[in-house]
Amino acid sequence: MNMNQNKSKEIMLRSHACFPGGVNSPVRSFRSVGGTPIVFSHGKGKHLYDVDGNCFVDFCSSWGPLILGYSHPNVVSAIQEQAAKAITFGAPSELEVKLAEKIKQFIPQIDLLRFVNSGTEATMSAVRAARAATGKNKFVKFEGCYHGHADQFLVKAGSGLATLGNPSSAGVPEGTTQDTLTAIYNSEESIREIFAQYGNEIAAVIVEPVAANMGLILPKPNYLNFLRKVTKEHGAVLIFDEVMTGFRLAKGGCAEVFGVEPDLWTFGKIIGGGLPAAAYGGKKEIMSHIAPLGRAYQAGTLSGNPLAMAAGLAMLNEIEKINIFNLLEEKGKLLDKIVQQHLGNLIEKNKLCYTRIGSFFCFFFGTNQLPQNFEDVAKTEMSTFNKVYHAWLENGIYLGPSGYEVGFLSACIEEEDMTKLVEVIIEVVKH
Ligand code: KE4
Numbered sequence: 001m002n003m004n005q006n007k008s009k010e011i012m013l014r015s016h017a018c019f020p021g022g023v024n025s026p027v028r029s030f031r032s033v034g035g036t037p038i039v040f041s042h043g044k045g046k047h048l049y050d051v052d053g054n055c056f057v058d059f060c061s062s063w064g065p066l067i068l069g070y071s072h073p074n075v076v077s078a079i080q081e082q083a084a085k086a087i088t089f090g091a092p093s094e095l096e097v098k099l100a101e102k103i104k105q106f107i108p109q110i111d112l113l114r115f116v117n118s119g120t121e122a123t124m125s126a127v128r129a130a131r132a133a134t135g136k137n138k139f140v141k142f143e144g145c146y147h148g149h150a151d152q153f154l155v156k157a158g159s160g161l162a163t164l165g166n167p168s169s170a171g172v173p174e175g176t177t178q179d180t181l182t183a184i185y186n187s188e189e190s191i192r193e194i195f196a197q198y199g200n201e202i203a204a205v206i207v208e209p210v211a212a213n214m215g216l217i218l219p220k221p222n223y224l225n226f227l228r229k230v231t232k233e234h235g236a237v238l239i240f241d242e243v244m245t246g247f248r249l250a251k252g253g254c255a256e257v258f259g260v261e262p263d264l265w266t267f268g269k270i271i272g273g274g275l276p277a278a279a280y281g282g283k284k285e286i287m288s289h290i291a292p293l294g295r296a297y298q299a300g301t302l303s304g305n306p307l308a309m310a311a312g313l314a315m316l317n318e319i320e321k322i323n324i325f326n327l328l329e330e331k332g333k334l335l336d337k338i339v340q341q342h343l344g345n346l347i348e349k350n351k352l353c354y355t356r357i358g359s360f361f362c363f364f365f366g367t368n369q370l371p372q373n374f375e376d377v378a379k380t381e382m383s384t385f386n387k388v389y390h391a392w393l394e395n396g397i398y399l400g401p402s403g404y405e406v407g408f409l410s411a412c413i414e415e416e417d418m419t420k421l422v423e424v425i426i427e428v429v430k431h
Contacts (some may be wrong), residue, residue, distance in 0.1 A: 003394055003429055007051040008039040014294025016033040032402040033386045038393070043070030046412035056398035057417045061408040063400060064244050064269040067328075068360070069412035075273045078314035079307060088305040094321060096304035099313045103271065103279065106251050106316070107263055109294075112375075113281025114290060116179065118241035119268035125298045126264045126280040127152065130204035130237035132289035132296035138195055139204040140236075142185040144214035144374030147206055147241050147266075151176040170261040185211055185368075185373045186220045191227065195234055204237040204264075205230075209254035212244045216355050216362035216406045217370075224260040231263075231407045237286060243268035244406075247316065250325055270319075273311030276302070280424055324411055328359035331409050333420045335361060341423045351429050353383075359409035363388070363425065377404070388428045395424050 366381030
């Protein structure tokens with residue numbers, strides 16, 4: 001059965017006349033999975049509806065923000081109410097203070113923070129703050145971790161354990177990546193090698209404490225403790241990029257989950273309630289270098305705008321009220337059970353593997369050995385993921401269109417949805 005996508009195709013033709021590749025963010029182009037992108041018209045709770053009238057159960061949550069599902073009434077009414085008062089001031093408002101106080105109530109280790117408008121701005125600014133505070137230029141990222149599209153992050157890892165960054169994107173001059181060092185996720189050796197070679201030049205290590213941009217890869221036991229120890233020894237700032245994990249995995253973030261406290265945090269997605277808002281923050285010794293307190297400049301017309309603040313505040317209040325972390329852990333455990341019941345034999349036959357933490361989940365195909373780093377992920381069968389992906393779509397299930405992304409459980413997902421998600425995999429993989 002081929003899903004009717006006539007209207008999506010017609011609109012995508014117009015999109016190609018407006019945007020590069022017909023999209024406003026590359027992953028949406030379906031280039032990774034093939035076929036025509038789905039053009040959506042509206043969503044409610046766990047359901048997404050496209051312009052052709054197809055209905056999907058959503059496991060993408062718009063890449064994370066919609067942890068409560070689509071158009072949660074409390075978030076919508078907070079936006080409507082605020083919009084009628086003022087959408088943006090470009091000046092202080094109490095709403096930005098209220099959201100910051102709520103974030104600091106969740107994560108009291110954060111002394112100062114700054115709102116920005118995207119995860120990219122948050123991570124870019126966090127590295128700038130670390131450089132200003134340490135007076136050093138180099139920083140370390142990990143192959144396969146994604147921190148947004150600022151020049152300095154767009155590097156490809158070279159061979160060997162530790163490599164100086166060469167641009168992985170056109171339009172990025174070598175000069176802007178020459179201070180970006182790339183390590184191997186979960187590898188202590190590559191970090192030791194980098195610090196042995198560049199130790200006193202390194203301003204920061206930025207890491208996704210749970211990697212969710214190369215499929216889902218958990219840090220090895222004590223790996224984050226190791227990063228904390230090495231950065232402390234060398235006077236480098238440890239930055240947890242929690243744009244994806246923040247306010248999804250635990251109230252106190254990955255610091256609570258893994259018992260490791262970074263110096264700076266970055267957040268996005270959930271804290272804007274679905275509107276553009278993100279933040280970076282942490283120790284005042286570092287954040288006090290940010291203008292106008294310090295000399296590291298960072299600014300933004302719509303930073304802290306009351307509309308996004310109202311949406312973010314409504315969302316954080318709701319996730320606190322319903323204790324979403326326990327609720328999503330229960331749903332996650334149910335998914336584990338369903339996977340074990342229905343996919344156990346396929347896992348034994350080395351056809352796939354599954355991993356989950358909180359409300360993030362991921363299937364890798366062509367192996368039953370969980371990848372530990374990007375190189376491992378690159379060896380999995382993305383062609384099988386793509387086949388499963390299209391079968392999910394045909395069966396009314398929507399995930400982000402790439403095998404390098406993760407699945408999200410929202411508060412609205414039910415047992416029947418998880419069972420269907422898994423049954424589709426059996427149909428494709430059992431042969
Ligand atoms: P944005 O600039 O897209 O708001 O955030 C960048 C970013 C930073 N850090 C992490 C850990 C992230 O995952 C992201 C962005 N996430 C991707 C999805 N994995 C955004 C999807 C897209 O690029 O369209």
